[in-house]
Amino acid sequence: MPHPPPFFSAEFTTVLSTSGIYAIISPGNQKQTPFIKGRETAKSVSLLEENMDKYEKINKLKCEKDTVILAHYYVDGAVQKAADFVGDSYALAKKAAGVSQQNILFAGVSFMGESAKLLNPGKHVYMADPCAGCKMADMVTPNDVKNIKKCYPDAAVVCYVNSTAAVKAVSDVCVTSSNAVRVVRKLKEKQIYFIPDAHLAQFVAKEVPEKEFIFHNGYCPTHQQITKEGLLRAKAAHPGALTLSHPECKEEILALSDFVGSTADIIRFAREHEANEYLVATETGVFYQLEQENPGKEFFPVLKEQVCPDMKLITLDKLEYILGHLDTQQEIILDGELIDKAKKPLERMLLLAE
Numbered sequence: 001m002p003h004p005p006p007f008f009s010a011e012f013t014t015v016l017s018t019s020g021i022y023a024i025i026s027p028g029n030q031k032q033t034p035f036i037k038g039r040e041t042a043k044s045v046s047l048l049e050e051n052m053d054k055y056e057k058i059n060k061l062k063c064e065k066d067t068v069i070l071a072h073y074y075v076d077g078a079v080q081k082a083a084d085f086v087g088d089s090y091a092l093a094k095k096a097a098g099v100s101q102q103n104i105l106f107a108g109v110s111f112m113g114e115s116a117k118l119l120n121p122g123k124h125v126y127m128a129d130p131c132a133g134c135k136m137a138d139m140v141t142p143n144d145v146k147n148i149k150k151c152y153p154d155a156a157v158v159c160y161v162n163s164t165a166a167v168k169a170v171s172d173v174c175v176t177s178s179n180a181v182r183v184v185r186k187l188k189e190k191q192i193y194f195i196p197d198a199h200l201a202q203f204v205a206k207e208v209p210e211k212e213f214i215f216h217n218g219y220c221p222t223h224q225q226i227t228k229e230g231l232l233r234a235k236a237a238h239p240g241a242l243t244l245s246h247p248e249c250k251e252e253i254l255a256l257s258d259f260v261g262s263t264a265d266i267i268r269f270a271r272e273h274e275a276n277e278y279l280v281a282t283e284t285g286v287f288y289q290l291e292q293e294n295p296g297k298e299f300f301p302v303l304k305e306q307v308c309p310d311m312k313l314i315t316l317d318k319l320e321y322i323l324g325h326l327d328t329q330q331e332i333i334l335d336g337e338l339i340d341k342a343k344k345p346l347e348r349m350l351l352l353a354e
Helices: 042-050 052-064 077-082 089-096 110-119 142-151 180-186 198-207 228-237 263-272 284-293 316-324 336-352
Strands: 015-017 020-022 067-072 085-087 103-107 124-127 156-160 173-175 191-195 212-215 242-245 277-281 298-301
Touching (some): 052 077, 052 316, 067 077, 067 089, 067 110, 077 103, 077 284, 085 089, 089 110, 089 336, 103 110, 110 336, 142 156, 142 191, 156 180, 173 180, 173 336, 180 198, 191 198, 198 212, 228 277, 242 263, 263 284, 284 298
Parallel strands (some): 067 085, 067 103, 156 173, 156 191, 191 212, 242 277
Antiparallel strands (some): 015 020
């Protein structure tokens, strides 16, 4: 039996284990926001005019091939405009579970396409770029989960949706940044092994102090590079701006933020708040929807480098090509046993998050 990470009850303590960094903390409310279709701003109209032929071809091919395009807020704005539905991971999971089309074309990264397949095993799911992956999802393996379960058999394995199907298959429930607090609060287990993102886990732990958390050492490279020093410089450059941050950011960023939430929550906050300037600490693809819904407001990245290179692999040209050659494209194929095991935590998430 592997030696377990020491058990701590301090406010915040981390300990290095052979499998990664784990911590038990005694840690706080996050609201789900549905996707709202953006208005036709000047930028949106410009995209339409510049790419009119491509949008017309894509729309024609979607109808011919009985295909729905789902896109994440982090992909390029031109791609979002071509999609039938745009949202954060939670909204996309809910949407994927109920689409009527036979084919799903996912403008996002690999775990999103896998989740769509898990929730729709009878559908054909294709990725806009099969090479678009998630580095955070690769930071935890099924063996990591099994080893911790040997040490903490009573702990609930709470799996961030940014994970592979194989990891979901050995988890108890999935969560997204939109619903993690809500779902964890409803679990009967006292101990929570939260994988793979340590920063989101710390955020949830502070919101749910009655639970004890075991952290993994995963992180999003895009959010990880947003630093306190960079945020302070951005604040100095825009002294009147409110700071909106994603909980995948480090605690030092969240502590300096005016609001912390998922991409959908950030969009909702900006839409409902009266401030005219915002610093946004998350992937810059969300700026498209922020600007769509708030044409009179200004949004600034904390750092120009807060870009996910995998999300930006997806282009209008690739959507058009895949739709035009759908019969020759590699769809997502998952083993039947894996689907049965991995879809359960996703379905449980959708149930508990309501």
